[in-house]
Amino acid sequence: MKCLINGTIVLKDRLMTESMIVFDDVIREIVPADATRTDLEYIDAKGRLIAPGLIDVHSHGCVGEDATTSDAEGIRKMCQSVATDGVTSWLPTLMTYPLESLGASFDMLRDLRTESQGDPAAWNGAEILGVNMEGPFISKAKKGAHLEEYIIPPDADFVLSYADLIRLITIAPELEGAMDLIKKLTATTETRVAVGHTAIGYEEALEAFDAGVTEVTHLFNAMNGIHHRNPGLVGAALTRKDVYCELIADTFHINKGLFQLVADCKKDRLVLITDSMRAAGLPDGDYDLGGQQVHKEGIHCLLADGTIAGSVLRLNQAVYNLYTYTDLSLPEAVACASLHPAQAIGVDARKGSIEVGKDADLILIDEDLHIYRTMMRGVTIYEQ
Numbered sequence: 001m002k003c004l005i006n007g008t009i010v011l012k013d014r015l016m017t018e019s020m021i022v023f024d025d026v027i028r029e030i031v032p033a034d035a036t037r038t039d040l041e042y043i044d045a046k047g048r049l050i051a052p053g054l055i056d057v058h059s060h061g062c063v064g065e066d067a068t069t070s071d072a073e074g075i076r077k078m079c080q081s082v083a084t085d086g087v088t089s090w091l092p093t094l095m096t097y098p099l100e101s102l103g104a105s106f107d108m109l110r111d112l113r114t115e116s117q118g119d120p121a122a123w124n125g126a127e128i129l130g131v132n133m134e135g136p137f138i139s140k141a142k143k144g145a146h147l148e149e150y151i152i153p154p155d156a157d158f159v160l161s162y163a164d165l166i167r168l169i170t171i172a173p174e175l176e177g178a179m180d181l182i183k184k185l186t187a188t189t190e191t192r193v194a195v196g197h198t199a200i201g202y203e204e205a206l207e208a209f210d211a212g213v214t215e216v217t218h219l220f221n222a223m224n225g226i227h228h229r230n231p232g233l234v235g236a237a238l239t240r241k242d243v244y245c246e247l248i249a250d251t252f253h254i255n256k257g258l259f260q261l262v263a264d265c266k267k268d269r270l271v272l273i274t275d276s277m278r279a280a281g282l283p284d285g286d287y288d289l290g291g292q293q294v295h296k297e298g299i300h301c302l303l304a305d306g307t308i309a310g311s312v313l314r315l316n317q318a319v320y321n322l323y324t325y326t327d328l329s330l331p332e333a334v335a336c337a338s339l340h341p342a343q344a345i346g347v348d349a350r351k352g353s354i355e356v357g358k359d360a361d362l363i364l365i366d367e368d369l370h371i372y373r374t375m376m377r378g379v380t381i382y383e384q
């Protein structure tokens, strides 16, 4: 049995000092610090913060790889790369692509999920919780960086045949057959449905939420904005307390001046995501995203026509940005990238916070969200 000692524990609602975490693959005890027990292998946290592993439910790629097109080696490389950001589990997120290609990727990712949920030392990267299917059932009018030629109306049979793998799917409710699929998925599967890349208005958004939609994909982006006489999807998302909202808190996709407003409105339904593409972790230059060329310069990723195309944000940086530009406490900011995403996709019985009985997904950080060590199910998968 291992034990993390000499750190401040970031619980879901407060900081805890003078305590230690006893764990194997699962957290077994959180007890007063005691360096005299002989049954434990002590790990010195060196005064750092001990936080829950971060969870990214919307990330397309990084370090030159892309969940939509990479092979198994590339997916493994991503799982190792995100671990350096403190991410211990995530949803590889697939762009709009022909269903045949998506199906082949899903088959591969299903095998990789099994592998990632096996021996953590052998996998040596973040766990794959399933996939996030962002396209192709989206609105051409709000396609963002998705290729229009592959956008199609919902194919219920295809989605249902992969419902064991798809933890999250984005659907534009205005498409033919979309509302039927939303109802079917939420009534009969574990798949959570988000709305996004959509032109729906306020009333239609409320209808979609009532039909079972629980999340809004990258709030403010790829949807109509808020207006006081036309509140739109943004107005519905901010005011419906039960709905999770994804936020790309890179200060470019959303001005940092709005972070506080979103945090105040959404509270424990705010989910930080990266929406990162393959250029994350790489130098400025030109990269591919879903079949289109993207130019990366600093934190900006743009198509040739100026359309914003994914981000190069890392999830620990997103937490840092939210913590810095709002009045949220550190536990509250961390929860937006751990407990809330776990709850949003229904894995919070096992993931998302430091509690007895949950997986020992633990990271050592400081207040700048610098990552010193990442542990997945009790095994160190990254150490600075």
Ligand SMILES: [Zn+2]
Pocket (backbone or CB within 6 Å): 134, 144, 197, 218, 222
């Ligand atoms: Zn998107």
